[in-house]
Amino acid sequence: SQKIEQNSEALNIQEGKTATLTCNYTNYSPAYLQWYRQDPGRGPVFLLLIRENEKEKRKERLKVTFDTTLKQSLFHITASQPADSATYLCALNAGNNRKLIWGLGTSLAVNP
Amino acid sequence: NAGVTQTPKFRVLKTGQSMTLLCAQDMNHEYMYWYRQDPGMGLRLIHYSVGEGTTAKGEVPDGYNVSRLKKQNFLLGLESAAPSQTSVYFCASSLAGTGGYGYTFGSGTRLTVV
Numbered sequence: 001s002q003k004i005e006q007n008s009e010a011l012n013i014q015e016g017k018t019a020t021l022t023c024n025y026t027n028y029s030p031a032y033l034q035w036y037r038q039d040p041g042r043g044p045v046f047l048l049l050i051r052e053n054e055k056e057k058r059k060e061r062l063k064v065t066f067d068t069t070l071k072q073s074l075f076h077i078t079a080s081q082p083a084d085s086a087t088y089l090c091a092l093n094a095g096n097n098r099k100l101i102w103g104l105g106t107s108l109a110v111n112p
Numbered sequence: 113n114a115g116v117t118q119t120p121k122f123r124v125l126k127t128g129q130s131m132t133l134l135c136a137q138d139m140n141h142e143y144m145y146w147y148r149q150d151p152g153m154g155l156r157l158i159h160y161s162v163g164e165g166t167t168a169k170g171e172v173p174d175g176y177n178v179s180r181l182k183k184q185n186f187l188l189g190l191e192s193a194a195p196s197q198t199s200v201y202f203c204a205s206s207l208a209g210t211g212g213y214g215y216t217f218g219s220g221t222r223l224t225v226v
Contacts, residue, residue, distance in 0.1 A: 032212050043116075043202050044155075046214030089155075093212075099170070100215070102155040 004028070006090060006103040014111055019077040021106045023090035026071060028101070030092035033066055033073050038087045038105065047088075048075075080110045114138050118203050118218035125193040125225045133188040133221050135203030141216070143209040144186040146170075146178060148199040149220075155202070161186055162209060193225045 004025045013019050023033070031052050036044035050057045050066045050073065057064045063076040077084050087107045091100040116137045125131055135144065146158040147170075157170030159178040167178045175197060177189045186205075190197060200222050204215040 034214060036215075041220070043204075043217030043219050044215070046216065049212065049214055051212070099157060099160070099209075104152070104154045 004090065004092060004101055004103045006088075007106045008104065010107040010109060012109045012111060013080055015081060017080055019080045019084065019108055019110070021075040021088050021090075021108065023073040023075065023103055024071060025092060028071070028092060028094055029068075030094065033064075033090060033092045034100065035062075035064055035073075035075050036089040036091065038089060044089055077108075080108075082110045082112050085109050116203055116205055116216050116218040118201075118221050120221060121219065122222050123224070125190070125223065127193060127195060127225060129193050131190050131193065131223075133190075133201055133203075133223075135186045135188070135205075135218060136184055137186075137203075137205040137216070138184065139205060139207075139216065140183070141205035141207050142183075143206045144180065145204045145206075145215070146176070146186065146188045147202045147204065148172065149202060150199050158188065158201075160209075190223075193223075195225045197223065198225045199223060 034049045035047045038044045048064045050064045061078045065074045087105040089105040090103045094101040119134045142163050145160040147155045149155050156172045161167050161180040164183040179187045200220050202220050203218045206215045207213040
């Protein structure tokens with residue numbers, strides 16, 4: 001079956017360290033993969049998009065990699081801050097170009 | 113810019129009642145979506161629209177109807193509310209639907225059906 005998986009366990013890291021979140025998928029060949037941040041009681045906020053022909057994308061302290069052979073994307077936050085604490089969702093397009101398929105998200109807590 | 117605005121933010125309904133959730137976007141986006149988000153289930157697409165006057169079913173459309181009479185507005189209706197429709201509802205919009213553009217989400221509507 002087709003599925004998209006993110007670490008279900010919360011990730012706790014110390015301020016200043018690099019947070020690395022994983023998004024794995026099976027049985028898809030997405031052209032795009034997206035990452036979002038969601039705070040409690042709020043809607044997801046778009047962070048980054050990476051295309052299948054791009055291996056890496058950066059935006060300020062954020063970096064996303066996309067390995068279509070491993071069927072995996074990694075999301076890195078460098079020099080993490082307590083304000084980075086949130087749930088991070090990955091999503092990919094799934095053949096039908098009008099829909100995104102969503103992971104359940106990984107909760108990140110950055111401790112001061 | 114306001115982005116995507118959802119109303120109301122909270123609502124409690126009795127089983128069998130009907131209601132309409134309103135979504136408005138001011139970014140001139142063609143595509144609009146209604147999702148529900150439940151613990152352990154993630155975001156699930158209810159209905160979507162690829163342009164003014166169009167609507168299409170998502171993965172969980174039963175019990176809901178939608179309309180997009182104006183490009184900027186996307187309405188979600190619950191015809192006869194059931195406790196299983198207790199959820200947080202999010203509206204989103206995107207410039208296009210290929211997955212090559214990020215979605216802009218509203219702040220959500222928390223609906224409880226008793």
